[in-house]
Amino acid sequence: MKIKYTVDQDNIKLKDYLKLQGVSRNLLKRVRLEDIAYVNGNLVKNYYEVNKGDIIEIEYNEKLNEDFKTNDIPLDILYEDDYLLVANKQANIAIQPSKRHQEDNLISSVKKYYLEKGIDSNIHIVTRLDFSTSGIVLIAKNGYVHNLLNDSKFDKLYLCKVHNSFEELEGEYTDPIRRVEEINIKRWVFSDGKSAHTIYKVLENGDVSTVEARLLTGRTHQIRVHFAYHNHPLLGDKLYGDSDGELMLHCYKLGFRHPITNEKVEIECYPDWYK
The missing domain is CATH 3.30.2350.10 (Pseudouridine synthase)
Structure with a gap:
């Protein structure tokens, strides 16, 4: 596999340009010691001077x-x-x-x-x-x-179906979460827990509501715990609710900057139960 870059500036040494791209010390060392760097198809050393428009390729096996x-x-x-x-x-x-x-x-x-x-x-x-x-x-x-x-910063959005209707159609939960000592797999809200922040938006409100949730922190079972704690357990959640069937929780959107091109990437994928 080759890692490719298109140079966007003039008169800079290959090693310095790669540093600006966030290349690790280990890979920079390999570029210095091994024949794995190419510019416009030609094998070069790490001190080679590159210019705008040059194509850098690094072999990464x-x-x-x-x-x-x-x-x-x-x-x-x-x-x-x-x-x-x-x-x-x-x-x-x-x-x-x-x-x-x-x-x-x-x-x-x-x-x-x-x-x-x-x-x-x-x-x-x-x-x-x-x-x-x-x-x-x-x-x-x-x-x-x-x-x-x-x-990198990732923008992750989830869809879930929960029990009970909401009085506020948009809001946030900031209840701290930690492991339940007696049950290793289970988490719950405790005053001495780790900070947790969930933002929600109700898309369909009723006895069964459809909600979009965004995580600003990444605690284990965060969405499931927050909604269950506020009397909205997820459908299919056997750990924090009492319903059978498949858990109605789906990561449907992911946004991030591409690590090589720096372009914004946005992926969407809706669950069958939402269509």
Whole structure:
């Protein structure tokens, strides 16, 4: 795999330009010591002077993890380029392998896709969802791109169906959340919990309401806890409510700056129950 840049300034050394792009020290060292840097198709050293319009290509080789298994769960791809893959995760599918989910997980689906397409690179999950939650997941195709995304701001919007009607059609919850000591998997609102901030907008109001939620913090089960605490448990939430069926919580919109092109990327994907 090659990382590509189009130079946007004149008279600057390759190593200095790469630093401005956020290239890690480890990769800069490799550019200095190894023959992996090209400008306009020609092999160059790190002190080579580049100019506006030059095309920089850095070879970045990474092997697909052999320990990951594959599965036949369809991979719903929403966006793909040389650096990123965005998938729509089904509900009740784990993101990564574990003892309980060695094959029925998103990474195993992505691995099968990589093998079919000849993509010899590791799988780096950038944005995560809980097991029961469906929706958009961002994946980096190599560690370098993943590192660039570490400090990125992501605008994530969720759709959910909840019990009971709302008096205020727009609002926010700022109740602190922490783990319930007696139940390892469960979280709840406690005064000594970590800060949590959820903004909501009611789209359909009634005995069952449809709500758009935006997370300004990323606490485990944050949406589920906040709405349950305010007497609006999500439909299908067996942990914080009492309803059966699939959890009605879906990450439907993701916005971010592309780590290579700096262009704004916006992905939308609506759940079947909302259509």
